[in-house]
Amino acid sequence: MDYRDKLILAPMVRMGTLPLRLLSLDYGADIVYGEEIIDWRMINTTRVENQILDTIDYVSETDGSVVFRTCSREKDRIVFQIGTADAKRALEVALKVEADVAAIDVNMGCPKDFSIKGGMGAALLRQPEKIQEILATLVQNVKIPVTCKIRILDSLEETLNLCKMIQNCGVSALAVHGRRKEERSHQNNHDDYIRAISKELKIPVIANGGSNDIKCYEDILSFKKRTNAAAIMIARAAQWNCSVFRRQGSLPLESVIKSYLKYVVDYDSLVGNAKYCIQSMLRDLQDSDVGKALLDCQTLESLCQIWSLDAYYRLKQEEFKCRLGKSGLYQPSRGIKLSEEPIYKRLKIVDGNEDSMKLAPVVFHRGEVKKAETLLPKSILYMWTQRKGLQQPLYQTKSIEKLFYSIVTVEGKIYGSSVGSKSKRYAEQAAAQVCIDALDLAPVKSGS
Numbered sequence: 001m002d003y004r005d006k007l008i009l010a011p012m013v014r015m016g017t018l019p020l021r022l023l024s025l026d027y028g029a030d031i032v033y034g035e036e037i038i039d040w041r042m043i044n045t046t047r048v049e050n051q052i053l054d055t056i057d058y059v060s061e062t063d064g065s066v067v068f069r070t071c072s073r074e075k076d077r078i079v080f081q082i083g084t085a086d087a088k089r090a091l092e093v094a095l096k097v098e099a100d101v102a103a104i105d106v107n108m109g110c111p112k113d114f115s116i117k118g119g120m121g122a123a124l125l126r127q128p129e130k131i132q133e134i135l136a137t138l139v140q141n142v143k144i145p146v147t148c149k150i151r152i153l154d155s156l157e158e159t160l161n162l163c164k165m166i167q168n169c170g171v172s173a174l175a176v177h178g179r180r181k182e183e184r185s186h187q188n189n190h191d192d193y194i195r196a197i198s199k200e201l202k203i204p205v206i207a208n209g210g211s212n213d214i215k216c217y218e219d220i221l222s223f224k225k226r227t228n229a230a231a232i233m234i235a236r237a238a239q240w241n242c243s244v245f246r247r248q249g250s251l252p253l254e255s256v257i258k259s260y261l262k263y264v265v266d267y268d269s270l271v272g273n274a275k276y277c278i279q280s281m282l283r284d285l286q287d288s289d290v291g292k293a294l295l296d297c298q299t300l301e302s303l304c305q306i307w308s309l310d311a312y313y314r315l316k317q318e319e320f321k322c323r324l325g326k327s328g329l330y331q332p333s334r335g336i337k338l339s340e341e342p343i344y345k346r347l348k349i350v351d352g353n354e355d356s357m358k359l360a361p362v363v364f365h366r367g368e369v370k371k372a373e374t375l376l377p378k379s380i381l382y383m384w385t386q387r388k389g390l391q392q393p394l395y396q397t398k399s400i401e402k403l404f405y406s407i408v409t410v411e412g413k414i415y416g417s418s419v420g421s422k423s424k425r426y427a428e429q430a431a432a433q434v435c436i437d438a439l440d441l442a443p444v445k446s447g448s
Contacts, residue, residue, distance in 0.1 A: 204230035
C-alpha cells in the first residue's frame with residue numbers, strides 16, 4: 001500500500017464501522033482505518049462469510065456480536081488497527097485478518113484510561129523495548145504492510161528519537177497525532193513537530209490532529225502544507241461530515257446522513273451505533289426537532305423514517321429475507337450461523353404449521369434496552385395482552401447444542417427467534433421481541 005499523497009479516515013471508536021468507511025471512500029478518502037479493536041477480543045472470534053450481506057464478519061464466540069465487519073469493496077484500502085500490549089497476541093490477530101485487509105496498524109497513541117491501564121495506546125510511548133518487540137514481530141511475520149500511530153512526547157528531541165526507532169523496526173508508514181498524551185482536542189495541534197518528523201524520516205509520515213482547522217477540502221491541503229506530511233489523516237472533521245474528503249466541496253449534512261443511513265441499512269448495522277454516529281454528525285443540532293426525534297428511535301426503521309428512508313429500509317429487509325430463505329445460514333445483523341434444519345423441527349415443540357408461526361433472526365441485548373430506557377420485551381408483551389384481555393403469553397424453551405431457543409404463543413400464533421442464546425432468559429426476551437415486531441407494538445418507556 002502506498003501512503004504518499006493520500007487522504008485517510010482515522011480510526012475512531014464506534015464511528016469507524018463499515019458504513020462510515022464506505023461513505024468516506026465514496027467522498028474521496030483513499031484509505032480508511034477501522035476502529036481500534038483490542039487483541040484478546042479479536043482473538044476470540046470466528047470468521048464468517050455472511051452470504052446475506054456479502055461481507056466477512058468476525059463474530060464473537062462469547063456473545064455472537066460482530067466484532068469486525070468488512071467487504072470486498074474496501075479490501076485494498078482498509079487498515080485494521082489493533083489495541084495491544086503483547087507481541088504474540090498482536091501477531092495472532094494480524095495473521096487472522098491479513099487476508100481480508102490491506103494493512104495492520106498498532107495503536108500507540110490512545111490516551112483513554114481503558115487503553116492506558118491495559119498498557120496499550122499511549123502507555124507504549126514510554127516502553128521502547130515493547131514497541132520494538134511488537135512492531136518487529138509483526139513486520140517479520142505478516143505479508144501486508146505494518147504501521148503504527150503515535151502521539152508526540154514532551155520534547156521534539158524525544159519524539160524524533162522515538163520516530164526513528166519505529167522507522168528502524170521496518171514499518172511502512174508512521175501516523176503522528178500532534179498532541180501529547182495529556183492534551184485534548186480543544187488545544188492546539190503541534191504542526192511544527194509533525195513537520196520536523198516529516199523532514200527527518202524516510203518513510204511516509206501521516207499527519208493527524210488538524211480537525212479544528214479543517215472545514216473543507218482546501219483546509220486539508222493547508223494542513224498538509226503546514227506539516228509537509230506525506231498523507232493526511234482526519235478524525236473529528238470526518239466524524240462531523242465525511243464529505244470533507246470531496247475535492248468538489250462538502251455536501252449538506254442532511255444529504256450526508258441520508259447516504260450514511262443507506263449504508264447502515266445495506267449492512268444491517270445496529271441501531272444504537274447508527275444513532276451514536278448521527279448524533280456525532282448533528283453536533284449542536286441535537287436539541288433540534290430532528291435531534292429529539294432521533295433520541296426517541298428504538299428501531300432502524302424508525303430511524304430511517306426521520307429521513308424518509310423507511311421504504312428503502314423495507315425493500316432491503318425483504319431482500320435479506322429472500323437471501324436468508326435461499327441460504328438458511330446467517331443472521332444478517334450479527335453474522336451468527338443458523339441451523340440448516342428448520343428450527344421448528346429442531347425444537348420439537350410445535351407442529352411445524354408455518355402459517356401459524358413467525359420466526360425471525362433476533363438477538364436480545366440487555367445493554368441496548370438499558371440505553372433506550374424502555375421496558376423489556378416480555379414486559380411490553382405482557383402489558384399488551386393484559387390491556388386486550390387476552391391469555392398471558394406462553395413461553396416454551398429448549399436447550400440445543402448448549403444454546404437456548406424459545407417460542408412464545410400469543411392468540412394461538414407462535415413467535416420465536418431462529419437464533420440461539422446462551423441464556424434462557426434472553427432467549428425468551430428474543431421471542432417476545434419477534435412477537436412485538438410482528439404486532440408492531442410501540443416501545444414502552446421505563447416508569448410509564
